[in-house]
Structures are given as C-alpha cells and as structure tokens.
Amino acid sequence: MAETQRLTRAVLTGLGTYLPARVVTNAEMAKRIDTSDEWIVERTGIRQRHFAAPHETAAFMGAEAGRAALTEAGLAPEALGAIIVATSTPDQAFPSTAVHIQAALVAFNAFGFDLSAACSGFVYALSVADAMLRAGQVKSVLVIGTEVYSRILNFADRGTCVLFGDGAGAVLLEAKEVPRTGPGLLSTHLHADGRLAEILYVDGAVGRKDHPGHLVMQGREVFRHAVTLLAGAVNEALAANSLSPADIDLLVPHQANRRIIDGVGKKLGLPPERVVVTVDRHANTSAASIPLALASAVADGRAAPGKLLLLEALGGGLTWGSALLRL
Ligand code: UT7
Numbered sequence: 001m002a003e004t005q006r007l008t009r010a011v012l013t014g015l016g017t018y019l020p021a022r023v024v025t026n027a028e029m030a031k032r033i034d035t036s037d038e039w040i041v042e043r044t045g046i047r048q049r050h051f052a053a054p055h056e057t058a059a060f061m062g063a064e065a066g067r068a069a070l071t072e073a074g075l076a077p078e079a080l081g082a083i084i085v086a087t088s089t090p091d092q093a094f095p096s097t098a099v100h101i102q103a104a105l106v107a108f109n110a111f112g113f114d115l116s117a118a119c120s121g122f123v124y125a126l127s128v129a130d131a132m133l134r135a136g137q138v139k140s141v142l143v144i145g146t147e148v149y150s151r152i153l154n155f156a157d158r159g160t161c162v163l164f165g166d167g168a169g170a171v172l173l174e175a176k177e178v179p180r181t182g183p184g185l186l187s188t189h190l191h192a193d194g195r196l197a198e199i200l201y202v203d204g205a206v207g208r209k210d211h212p213g214h215l216v217m218q219g220r221e222v223f224r225h226a227v228t229l230l231a232g233a234v235n236e237a238l239a240a241n242s243l244s245p246a247d248i249d250l251l252v253p254h255q256a257n258r259r260i261i262d263g264v265g266k267k268l269g270l271p272p273e274r275v276v277v278t279v280d281r282h283a284n285t286s287a288a289s290i291p292l293a294l295a296s297a298v299a300d301g302r303a304a305p306g307k308l309l310l311l312e313a314l315g316g317g318l319t320w321g322s323a324l325l326r327l
Pocket of ligand 1: 159162
C-alpha cells in the first residue's frame with residue numbers, strides 16, 4: 001500500500017550551467033596581489049576561478065544556464081511557469097535578474113523574481129520552488145543561481161579576493177506524481193541568524209552610485225560557524241526523512257573551502273568519492289556553486305537517476321540550509 005501511494009514532488013528534469021571563458025589561476029592572482037598558489041591551495045583548495053567579461057552579466061549567464069536546463073528537460077519556454085533567480089550580484093536593483101532572463105528565454109508565461117540569501121541562495125530557491133510546485137501554483141520552476149562576485153571583490157583585500165569566482169547553474173523542477181520511493185525533492189530545511197550579519201556582508205548597494213560595495217568577511221569567524229551549522233542542517237534533513245548517512249549517495253555541498261567540505265563529509269562519515277568537490281576549479285561561486293557541482297557530478301557519472309543527494313550551503317546572513325533530492 002505504502003509503496004503504491006503516489007504524491008506530488010518537485011522533480012529535477014533539466015540541468016544547465018555557464019562558466020565565463022576567462023580562467024584566472026592562483027599564479028595570475030599572485031601577480032596582482034601579495035599571495036601565493038601554495039597559500040591559496042593549502043587554506044582553501046582553490047586552484048583557479050572564472051571571471052566574467054563585461055557582457056557576462058548575472059542575467060546573461062543565468063539565461064545561458066537556464067536555456068540549457070530547459071533544453072535538457074525538453075520543455076518549451078512558453079510552457080514554463082516561474083523563474084526564481086538566487087543572486088546577490090544582480091545587474092540592477094530592479095527590475096529583477098529573473099525578468100531579464102524571462103525575456104532572453106522568451107518564456108513569457110512565466111513570472112519571476114530574485115531571491116537574496118547569499119551563498120545559501122540556491123538551497124533557499126529550491127525550497128520556495130518546492131512549496132510552489134507542491135501547492136499546485138505552477139507546474140514548472142526554473143531555479144537559477146548566477147553570480148558575478150568578481151564585480152564586488154576588493155582586490156586590496158587578499159583575504160577575500162582569492163576566494164570567489166563567477167558562474168551560473170540552473171535546474172528545471174517540474175511537479176510530478178511519483179511513488180514515495182521515486183524522484184524529487186524530499187525535504188528542505190532553512191535557517192538564518194541576523195545577529196551574525198556583520199561577519200560576511202557587502203558594504204554598499206547596487207543602488208548606490210558612489211559605492212556599489214565590496215565583499216567584507218571575517219573569514220575565521222565564518223569558518224568557525226560553518227562546519228557546526230552545516231552538520232546541524234544535514235542531520236536535520238536525515239532525521240526528517242528517517243535516513244542515516246549511509247543512505248546518502250552523494251553530498252553536494254556549497255563550494256566555499258575544501259576544509260569546510262571535508263569537515264562536513266567527515267562528520268557524516270562519507271568517503272571522499274561520495275563528496276562532490278569543484279572548489280578547486282570554480283572557487284566560491286556563491287548561489288551558483290551547488291548547481292555547478294551537481295553538473296560536475298552528473299558529468300563524472302556519480303549523480304545518476306535514482307541517486308539520493310544531500311545538498312547543503314551556508315553564507316552571508318548568516319543563512320544556511322539543506323535539501324534532500326532524489327534524481
Ligand atoms: O561562502 C560563504 C562562506 N564563506 C566561507 O565559508 C569562508 C570561511 N572562511 C575560510 O574559508 C577561511 O577562514 C579563509 C580561507 C578565508 C582564511 O583561512 P584561515 O586559515 O582562516 O586564514 P586567516 O584568515 O586566519 O589568515 C591566516 C594568515 C594571516 O596572516 P597572519 O596574520 O597569520 O600573519 C593572513 O594575513 O594568512 C594571511 N593571508 C594570506 N596569505 C597569503 C590571508 N589571505 C592570504 C592570501 N595569501 N590570499
């Protein structure tokens with residue numbers, strides 16, 4: 001009876017990514033600022049990042065990733081219900097990045113909006129899309145993470161400017177009736193603590209001509225909170241679904257620092273081959289990092305239909321959360 005029971009779930013039917021052509025190695029960063037490949041690799045695991053050219057805006061990259069996701073799903077743009085764009089580097093204060101992407105995709109039956117939750121943006125956006133799909137508000141949602149952090153980096157601060165990169169990733173989620181053991185988002189868990197706002201923030205705003213803002217971070221403080229809070233969100237996801245770490249096929253973490261990723265993997269007791277790492281190639285692409293990591297795991301064959309993935313992220317806010325997704 002329980003196995004035959006069907007329920008509405010948000011099922012991933014398409015995935016797309018976009019990375020700027022320009023690759024900036026640690027050696028190139030070391031020519032510009034007082035740093036070294038050794039320091040960056042040892043402290044973060046980062047070896048290179050992509051930096052956007054002037055035409056590669058958040059909307060441009062998000063549209064490229066979104067188009068690829070729609071194509072993979074075989075969904076016509078006019079059939080799309082909604083677009084949610086997780087970004088903290090929008091091109092304008094308004095209109096939203098989402099409406100620019102809607103126009104680029106010719107998806108005129110979709111409504112859209114941006115969601116601001118820094119590096120947790122993609123997990124937050126998945127959660128909102130999941131609720132909209134299960135409530136029957138729309139049949140499909142394009143969830144996009146797109147970021148151009150190179151435009152908000154302070155290149156006079158070597159403690160932050162080596163850590164971030166640009167890129168975009170998108171998933172198409174569609175409402176489908178599936179068996180309990182079938183694919184889709186099983187749960188999402190979101191958290192925020194505004195008391196920690198001052199340890200990671202942008203000291204300006206898109207709307208401020210005099211100072212659009214630079215990223216400011218107390219790295220050690222963020223690090224201190226990261227592993228504990230992420231492990232909490234991950235355990236919450238497992239408990240809510242009566243699962244144990246052994247049930248997880250793949251951890252798809254936000255890619256901020258190799259040491260944080262390994263720390264969470266270790267707490268779960270997962271072997272390295274069940275933890276996706278792309279921070280070496282992409283650095284921290286904030287809201288884009290999880291879909292980029294997911295695409296990498298699809299490409300190497302680890303993320304395949306039927307696999308159970310645990311997604312987690314933490315970022316400015318602080319905000320953090322987790323999502324369990326069966327492909
Ligand atoms: O996605 C959003 C969430 N963000 C994160 O999760 C980031 C969390 N934090 C981190 O990943 C780490 O704290 C960092 C990678 C940012 C820094 O690593 P750390 O091991 O905490 O280093 P630190 O900030 O304590 O700095 C250690 C030393 C300092 O020198 P002194 O004071 O010990 O002489 C820094 O000045 O490393 C120095 N340093 C650098 N040296 C070479 C800082 N940045 C650099 C650099 N190159 N780029």
